[in-house]
Amino acid sequence: MNKIPVVVLLGPTAVGKTALSVLLAKTFHAEVISGDSMQVYRGLDIGTAKITTEEMQQVPHHLIDILDPKDAYTAAKFKSDAVKLIHDIAERGYLPMIVGGTGLYIQSVFYDYAFGGVKEDPAYRKKLEARSEEELWLELKRLDPASSKVIHPNNKRRVIRALGVIQQTKQPFSAYQTHLTLGEQFTPCFIGLNLPREKLYARINQRVDMMLELGLLAEAEKLFHMQLLNAPATRGIGYKELFLYFEGKLTLEEATEQMKKNSRHFAKRQLTWFRNRMDVTWIEAEQPETLQTAKQVIKEFLQLDDRLRF
Structure with missing residues (x-):
């Protein structure tokens, strides 16, 4: 069976993936699968920079607004949903395109994870959940410095997962993520959109103000x-900082600065993840040739595959 070609447009937050993805989708008759862990939630529109109906320009988009904020969504569930969508889109003669910045979600679709069969120890997990986010992250940093660089201290669920794998396998969590095997179903083309650090950070700051x-x-x-303070949806940047404002722990100005700072740090972690774990063709955003360069990369990748409806 021939592998299905899939274009993936990735990059840090606020770099301009959405606008470029729509232009590329219209050119190559693609349907977009959102690779964003927060845009699956209904009602989280402004804080996730969710694409609007008008911005879609009639390009079909998937895995947006599919869950209530109280529900949990995982990389495993994303992989299952995305794999089904890729097959469906390709069978209808269109190009599957994943667009987003959640590295683990995107990576899960194309690589076979060695730790996928590791079972959790419920008693150990319960013990970990009783500890603070800071304590857990420092423990991860001690046991697996490489993983601590790409897993945020506030991502308690992810930190607990990593510690659980370490406890079960006696191996660093990072070891299971760096030895990955490309799956047999798809052939991905990873295109990364980026900006010089100063420009990217300026755009992030402007985006927060605009939001x-x-x-x-x-x-x-x-x-x-x-009252969903422990739901995954409420831990997103922009919401968790404002929750502290509502609780009287931060002023609005302090919360705003925290949003900007956390977004900048998040962008840095995104770039570290993509550069270390995927074979990405990087393109600089905001250049006159950005769109044409992206188109040329895709054309060469697809070699104008006659199964697609150009």
């Missing part, structure tokens, strides 16, 4: 009053 102007405060407050 607040568009009504992020009201969106976060509505989520806050749903």
Whole structure:
């Protein structure tokens, strides 16, 4: 069976993936699968920079607004959903395109994880859940410095998963992620969009200000009053900082600065992940030739595959 070609447009937050992806999708008759762990949630629109119906320009988009904020979504579930969608899109003669910045989600689709069969120890997990995020992350840093560089201290669920794998296998969690085998179903073309650090950080800061102007405060407050403080959806950047403001622990100005700082740190971690774990063709955003360069990369990758409806 021939492998299905899949284009993947990735990159750090605020770099401009959404606008470019729509232009590419229209050119190559593609359907977009969101590779963003937060855009699956209904009601989290402004804070996740979710694409609007108008911005889609009639390009079909998948895995957006499929869950309530109280529900959990995992890399395993994303892989299952994305694999089904890729087959469906390809069978209808269109090009599957994944667009997003959640590295683990995107990677899960194309690589076979060695730790996939590791079973959790419920008693050990319960013990870990009783500890603070800082304690857990410092323990991970001690046991597996490489993993601590790509897993955020606030991502308690992910830190616990890593510690669980270490406890069960007696091996670093990072060892299971760096020895990956490309799967047999798909042939991916990873295109990375990036900007010089100063420009990217400026765009991140501007995006946070714009989100607040568009009504992020009201969106976060509505989520806050749903009393979902432990739900995965509420741990996203933009929401967790404003929750501290609603609780009186930060001023709005302090929360805003925390959002900008956390977003910049997140972008740095995204770039580290993509550069270390995927064979990416990088393209600089905001250049006159950005679109044409991306098109040329895709054309060479596809070699105008006659199964697709160009």
